[in-house]
Amino acid sequence: MRRLRLALFALFATGCNAYYNAWSPDDLMKSIPWFDHMIKSRMVSPYSRADVPRYTVPGTVPITGAEGDWSKEFLANNPTTADKLVNPTVAESTLVHGDTLFHTFCAVCHGDAGAGNGPVGRMIGALSLLTDKARNLSDGYLYSIIRYGRGLMPRYGDKVYRHEDRWAIVNYVRQLQRTAASTAVTAPPPLSPSAPPRP
Numbered sequence: 001m002r003r004l005r006l007a008l009f010a011l012f013a014t015g016c017n018a019y020y021n022a023w024s025p026d027d028l029m030k031s032i033p034w035f036d037h038m039i040k041s042r043m044v045s046p047y048s049r050a051d052v053p054r055y056t057v058p059g060t061v062p063i064t065g066a067e068g069d070w071s072k073e074f075l076a077n078n079p080t081t082a083d084k085l086v087n088p089t090v091a092e093s094t095l096v097h098g099d100t101l102f103h104t105f106c107a108v109c110h111g112d113a114g115a116g117n118g119p120v121g122r123m124i125g126a127l128s129l130l131t132d133k134a135r136n137l138s139d140g141y142l143y144s145i146i147r148y149g150r151g152l153m154p155r156y157g158d159k160v161y162r163h164e165d166r167w168a169i170v171n172y173v174r175q176l177q178r179t180a181a182s183t184a185v186t187a188p189p190p191l192s193p194s195a196p197p198r199p
Contacts, residue, residue, distance in 0.1 A: 067163055071148045085140025089164065091171040098172030101165055105156055114176040124152055129173050130180040142170045 070081040103112070109121035114129035128134065146166045149155035160166050 082140045082144035083138045087139045089167045094168035094171045098168035102172045
């Protein structure tokens with residue numbers, strides 16, 4: 001019985017080690033010489049020379065054209081850079097995406113229509129996005145609030161990290177504002193208690 005135990009122990013002890021030191025098909029890659037066409041591949045030594053373009057997988061970290069940072073200025077109540085931002089998107093083409101993003105990140109405080117009456121917004125006093133003051137804010141200002149936050153509004157730049165997505169939210173907020181303004185214009189005035197009933 002003792003010999004059987006020793007044999008099993010030796011088998012398991014060497015078996016684990018043999019598993020990790022076993023030959024792998026990956027070892028063959030080291031023995032294959034370079035083919036002539038490989039040198040033309042754009043993936044070969046992409047960072048070896050400055051004149052070789054650097055290719056990255058779409059949607060990963062940008063290597064050029066990174067967005068600047070104006071957080072200190074904006075959070076110090078200086079909207080100069082924010083107000084100079086130009087919305088590069090075509091509003092109509094982003095409304096569906098903006099609707100999805102707004103209802104994912106914003107409606108919980110600002111409400112479905114932007115009136116500040118979302119389930120959390122009612123408890124913390126979220127501001128309405130439909131006021132004249134909100135309508136008069138520049139697109140860049142709204143974009144900056146999404147990116148950096150302000151007052152009760154937390155920053156969402158780390159959650160809505162693509163600038164196209166932030167602009168889509170701005171476009172959707174503008175759509176909510178237009179809808180609210182047109183509804184207010186076309187709605188009949190409320191009846192006063194002394195007014196005769198309408199026919």
